[in-house]
Amino acid sequence: xxxxxxxxxxxxxxxxxxxxxLPLLLTLAGCNLVVxxxxxxxxxxxxxxxxxxxxxxxxIIVPVIFLIFFFAWRYRRSNTTATYDPEWHHSTRLxxxxxxxxxxxxxxxxxxxxxxTHKLDPFRPLDRIDAERAVPxxxxxxxxxxxxxxxxxxxFYPELGIATVNEMAAPVDVPISxxxxxxxxxxxxxxxxxxxxxxxxxxxxxxxxxxxxxEGVFDGFSANYSGAGFSHxxxxxxxxxxxxxxxWVAQVKEKGTALNRDTYLKLExxxxxxxxxxxxxxxxxxxxAILNMCAAPGKMCMNEMMHIDRMGGGGKESAENRxxxxxxxxxxxxGVHPVAGEDSGAEEAKPEEATPAGAEGGxxxxxxxxxxxxxxxxxxxxxxxxxxxHDGHAMPGMDHGTGxxxxxxxxxxx
Numbered sequence: 165x166x167x168x169x170x171x172x173x174x175x176x177x178x179x180x181x182x183x184x185x186l187p188l189l190l191t192l193a194g195c196n197l198v199v200x201x202x203x204x205x206x207x208x209x210x211x212x213x214x215x216x217x218x219x220x221x222x223x224i225i226v227p228v229i230f231l232i233f234f235f236a237w238r239y240r241r242s243n244t245t246a247t248y249d250p251e252w253h254h255s256t257r258l259x260x261x262x263x264x265x266x267x268x269x270x271x272x273x274x275x276x277x278x279x280x281t282h283k284l285d286p287f288r289p290l291d292r293i294d295a296e297r298a299v300p301x302x303x304x305x306x307x308x309x310x311x312x313x314x315x316x317x318x319x320f321y322p323e324l325g326i327a328t329v330n331e332m333a334a335p336v337d338v339p340i341s342x343x344x345x346x347x348x349x350x351x352x353x354x355x356x357x358x359x360x361x362x363x364x365x366x367x368x369x370x371x372x373x374x375x376x377x378x379e380g381v382f383d384g385f386s387a388n389y390s391g392a393g394f395s396h397x398x399x400x401x402x403x404x405x406x407x408x409x410x411x412w413v414a415q416v417k418e419k420g421t422a423l424n425r426d427t428y429l430k431l432e433x434x435x436x437x438x439x440x441x442x443x444x445x446x447x448x449x450x451x452x453a454i455l456n457m458c459a460a461p462g463k464m465c466m467n468e469m470m471h472i473d474r475m476g477g478g479g480k481e482s483a484e485n486r487x488x489x490x491x492x493x494x495x496x497x498x499g500v501h502p503v504a505g506e507d508s509g510a511e512e513a514k515p516e517e518a519t520p521a522g523a524e525g526g527x528x529x530x531x532x533x534x535x536x537x538x539x540x541x542x543x544x545x546x547x548x549x550x551x552x553x554h555d556g557h558a559m560p561g562m563d564h565g566t567g568x569x570x571x572x573x574x575x576x577x578x
Contacts, residue, residue: 198356198357198382198383199211199214199356200214202356202357202358203357203358203376203377203378203380203382203403204355204357204358204359204374204375204376204377205290205292205293205294205295205374205375205377206284206290206358206359206360206373206374206375207356207357207358207359207360207374208294208295208377209280209283209284210284210359210360213276213280213284216276217273217276217277220269220272220273220276221269221273223265223269224265224266224269284360286359286360286362286370286371286372286373287371287373288373289305289339289341289373290305290339290373290374290375293337293339293375293377294337294375294377297337299339303338303339305338305339305340305341305373306321306323306334306335306338306339306340306341307321307322307323307341307343308320308321308332308334308340308341308342308343309321309322309342309343309344309451310342310343310344310345310353310364311345311346311347311364311451311454312344312345312346312347312351312353312364312386312390312397313346313347313348313431313432314347314348314349314390314391314393314432314433314434314435315386315390315391315392315393315394315396315397315434315435315436315438316329316330316397316399316431316435316438317329317330317332317353317384317397317399318431319331319332320446320450320451321413322446322451324413325444325445325446326413326416326417326420326442326443326444326445326446327420327423327442327443327446328416328440328441328442328443329431329438329439329440329441330398330399330400330438330439330440330441331399331400331402331440332384332399332400332401332402333401333402333403333404333408333409333412334376334401334402334403334404334409335403335404335405335406335408335409336376336377336378336379336403336404336405337375337376337377338375338406339373339374339375340372340373340374340375340376341371341372341373342362342371342372342373342374343369343371343451343455344362344363344364344369344370344371344372345364345365345366345367345368345369345370345451345454345455346364346365346366347366347432347454347459348366348432349366349390349391350363350364350365350366350388350390351363351364351365351386351388351390351397352364352386352387352388353372353384353386353387354384354385354386354387355382355383355384355401356382356383357376357380357382357383357401358374358376358382358384358401359372359374361387361388363388366457367455367456367457367466368455369455376401376403378403379403379404379405379408380402380403381400381401381402381403382400382401382402382403383398383400383401384398384399384400384401385397385398385399386398391434392434392436393434393435393436393437396436396437400440415442416442416443416444417444418444419442419444420441420442420443420444420445421442421443421444422443422444422445422446423443423445423446423447423450424447424450425447425450425453425459425461427443428447428450428454428459429459429460432459453465456468462487462488463488463489464485464488464489469485469489
């Protein structure tokens with residue numbers, strides 16, 4: 165009797181350990197598996213690709229795991245009925261099975277990956293609204309320009325002349341064309357219900373084409389660590405019908421303020437937990453200035469610098485452009501990054517008197533794929549550079565035999 169009671173007491177701790185697992189299982193009930201239950205066609209195709217790839221891999225993984233336990237049990241030492249053949253070394257039939265099955269799966273995965281890589285290319289315009297509907301020939305995509313700031317998201321609607329912070333909206337079943345960049349460090353734009361994550365990089369433009377097929381409010385966030393405020397770099401994506409989208413636009417125009425260069429430079433400063441903001445008007449070409457890293461006064465735009473480089477450089481006098489090309493250190497000395505709504509205690513920097521480079525229209529050059537690093541000034545010109553001309557263009561900053569002092573290199577807008 166006492167032995168039985170002792171055994172029951174020993175079983176209690178083991179039973180208690182099993183009970184501890186239940187709360188962990190209950191927490192899974194609150195998981196939002198949005199990646200496996202998305203609301204946009206691109207995200208749905210990506211989910212299907214995950215499922216197909218996983219199933220194909222399990223065709224190998226499951227049998228291999230099963231055979232491990234089967235052979236361990238079948239050829240255990242105590243099983244005297246199992247065939248023991250220490251001289252066995254080869255079986256052609258077994259070799260064919262072992263190699264043909266993985267090879268067939270690798271070929272299938274390769275074909276699926278190749279097709280999906282091109283079909284789901286984020287730069288590729290959409291050809292369908294969902295699995296049953298193609299994009300109408302007269303459909304016009306909604307253009308949204310996205311800027312990753314420290315640590316908030318800025319959205320431009322160039323066709324509507326509005327902008328928002330940490331909130332965006334789009335009508336259902338309407339293709340969306342995203343232009344994405346960053347103001348400082350590399351980031352990642354991600355709305356799991358809409359499409360896969362796309363990197364945002366300073367001085368570069370990435371693209372994303374997507375469509376939302378269901379109404380609702382979805383979470384968007386940064387999927388790439390970018391500093392102290394990364395955890396709160398979140399926004400809401402509203403999928404609404406056409407009438408709801410028009411009402412949202414009217415609300416932004418009614419409650420919003422103007423977004424000019426000065427307002428943007430203040431908004432660009434690092435801050436955390438930034439509230440939703442609306443801007444009813446936006447300075448012309450502000451997004452392109454951000455993309456070319458010349459929103460601040462006195463900065464040379466990336467496309468202007470590339471134009472000078474493409475034309476052969478500006479000579480050694482272009483060293484005076486060095487200060488105009490300083491981008492990565494513009495936040496140094498700013499002290500502690502404030503939380504939104506709090507006074508940082510730092511005196512606001514006064515903009516320089518110089519006119520922003522490229523503020524009144526750029527050269528129109530695309531910056532897609534442009535490097536985000538600081539361009540180094542030329543320190544030595546090539547022999548004969550003073551007399552060099554390219555396609556009829558006289559290079560700025562060069563003395564072409566006039567005997568006058570060479571002026572610093574400036575952008576050539578021809």
